[in-house]
Amino acid sequence: MKKVFAKLKKDKVPFFAFCVLFALYFLILFADFFALYPSSYSNRKMAYQPPNNIYIITPENKLSKPYTYNYIKSFNKDSFSIEYKQDRSKKYYIKFLSKGFEYKLFGLFKTNIHFLSVDKECNFHLLGTDINGCDVFSRLFYGGQISLTIGFLALLISFPIGAIYGGISGYLGGKTDKVLMRIAEGIMSVPSFYLLIILASILPSGMTSLQRFALITAILALIGWAGFSRVIRGMVLSIKNQDYVKAIETIGASKKRIILKHILPQTSSYVIIAITLSVPSYILAESGLSFLGLGIQLPDASWGNMLKEAQEFANILYRPWLLTPGFLIFIAVLSFNVLGDKIRDILDPKTIK
């Protein structure tokens, strides 16, 4: 592992991707600290408020502490639309590391220190608000907590299943192999996204958000294991004919022990590569599902369901700040891809140096 990291450090681009991912996970770990409003916050009177601009130069052309203006909502009777105007009468200074809403860090320590905050009277939305008047900036952090972890959680389910399934199929061979592989092929033959939306749609509606999160994770996992198990089976087929496996068989080890302790560990470098390369596809699947309204649902945030607002054309045209989660998905997926490619190059002996 140290070796991999040392090699990773040498190449600038993958190392940068690694740093980006580290930063993203750091931010979502301390989501409450960085967020401006609690996750349940919504102010329906301030729906679709544009982002607050931050100024560091006063109208008198002097440098000052960063400050912002409040937005005032008004109804324009001529164009029949709601307009937001800056209230230039009062400056609100932005405070760093000061008191805001109360939260529990890691669910344990009660505190109310925040990275950024302003006076309570100011509606401070760095990236505007959505249709429910939720703060987009804060929800990016809460959404990231779901979007960036669900992939890993799904992998934790699907990879062991796939590995054991492929291991059994490859090691036992014969009829078991045929039946098991036909089933896996059957699952692979259903277009995965179709299966995904159908599974998600038959989830009962009256669930808590935690249950829903768990079930969506399970569904994502259910889709991914089949293809993975086929590759593992192929590797097991070649490993099982090696002399050391024959030796263990002669000693009389049980089949379970041979598969779990002696054959599957041999596939570990492939598994590491496959994991880093398949996290992005899980992130994309979750965001796609939530985008359609079948995944994580309101009031919970995920980058996918935040993008749901972009389904409305008026939003893309006049409220571009609602598109920010899309860029975050893009950055996360890109970093994972770049990192995964590099890790494959390092671990795979076949690649050209």
Place this chain on the structure above:
Amino acid sequence: MSTWVYILKRIASSIPILFIVSLISFFLIRLSPVDPLAQLKLNPAISQETIQSETKRLGLDKPVIVQYALWMKNFIKGDMGYCTDNTKVSTKIKSRILNTLLLSFCVIFFSWIIAIPLGVLAAVYYNSWFDKFLTVISSVGMAIPSFFFAILMLLFAQKTGWFPIGGLTSVDFSEMNFISKIFDIAHHLILPVFVLTTISLCSLARQMRANLLDVLNSEYVKYAYAKGLSKKKVIIKHALRNAINPIITLLGFEFAGLLSGAALTEFVFQYPGLGKLILEAVMQSDINLVMASLMIGAIMLIVGNLISDILLKLTDPRVRV
């Protein structure tokens, strides 16, 4: 002759897979707590007789195994029942299949035409600026969520007004003559094809580059060079032919990815394809439609894999069943 035997064997081996798929799509939906006729019963436009005939057709009063057998029998006969809006599932699906196939073929055609030369160039000029540029661009292309890309493209269409926003045909489509009809469809196809092509192109070009690099390092290519052949001849005649085989295998997978990836793109562009149909069916919990389109999607995928395997057999005589 052996090619035909291979094809027959290959078709035979996809029958058990079809059977398993049908089991999956049937039990998945039947096990869900939704009454398959709930939507039909709610619709006042649908007569009591239709509901009764549906109950009978689906065998809802009989055990699950019998229901499955009945459903399968009807499906093979082409009778897939009625949608919630009282149209036949089969007629609805037919037009959608054509649209999805049209989209998929365009995407596969363009991504192959563009990706293979790009991959070849990147491999031939390994480590050059072009190679690095392609690596960067392709990782960027692979990282954009398809629906987000589609949204951005819609924004582009709106701002420039060069392309229609969504759909497959214009409002006055039925009044056009044949040629302008074709132009109209092509005009509507550009953006969805562009979005999907960009996404599949990136991984394809990378794959092509990796394969060709592998082949270029092999002994027989060195031998061909040693024989004194020109670089062009070695690459086109010897290396490329072998490097392209794994790509042909990918064709089947790509088709699968297209069916899945297209669902979201179709949704954003309001393109009347199978993906959008299944989404609508799922949202309205239209059980007959969901089961049928899931089955059709799987069949298309299996046929896609079949075609790519047959193509592989034609290009690579070493392949055996």
